[in-house]
Amino acid sequence: MPPIDRFRKQLASWVPRLGAALLVPLFLLTACHDEPQEVPEAMRLSRARGCMGCHGMLRKQVGPGFAQVAERYKDDASASVRLAIKIRAGSVGAWGRVIMPQQTQVTEAEARLLAEWVLAQHAEPKR
Numbered sequence: 405m406p407p408i409d410r411f412r413k414q415l416a417s418w419v420p421r422l423g424a425a426l427l428v429p430l431f432l433l434t435a436c437h438d439e440p441q442e443v444p445e446a447m448r449l450s451r452a453r454g455c456m457g458c459h460g461m462l463r464k465q466v467g468p469g470f471a472q473v474a475e476r477y478k479d480d481a482s483a484s485v486r487l488a489i490k491i492r493a494g495s496v497g498a499w500g501r502v503i504m505p506q507q508t509q510v511t512e513a514e515a516r517l518l519a520e521w522v523l524a525q526h527a528e529p530k531r
């Protein structure tokens with residue numbers, strides 16, 4: 405086979421490999437790009453439902469920091485059920501005189517998820 409034909413044949417066999425070599429990373433890149441950042445559903449909800457307008461994760465803002473809430477109820481097995489109800493109904497007097505208005509935009513299922521998420525917060529990040 406003349407060298408030029410051999411070269412063509414080699415080239416022909418390399419093009420698909422090269423194509424794959426280029427396409428795979430490109431595919432992975434776009435696949436990763438489409439993937440939303442790993443934000444837990446509850447954290448996303450807490451922003452979408454406006455909780456973070458009044459609450460911080462750690463310290464008191466308008467309402468108590470979520471880690472403070474978790475600390476207070478850490479030995480209370482019924483806390484998640486009660487807090488889920490309170491999240492929708494609103495609250496006053498548990499932390500001070502500032503009122504947490506009822507959160508009617510939150511469904512019962514969302515309130516349960518949010519309550520459990522709040523109670524899972526830690527003042528010190530766990531390693």
Ligand code: HEC
Nearest residue numbers: 453455458466467495496497498499500502503504507518
């Ligand atoms: C307008 C401000 C405001 C918004 C919005 C708000 N909170 Fe509150 N939250 C407060 C205040 C103030 C308190 C303290 C109420 C009290 O002393 O009883 C509180 C208390 C709490 C508590 C503790 C209740 C208790 O009995 O210890 C939880 C849990 C809580 N909020 C979760 C949420 C979640 C989840 C959302 C979003 C759906 C939310 N809050 C939205 C102001 C707010």
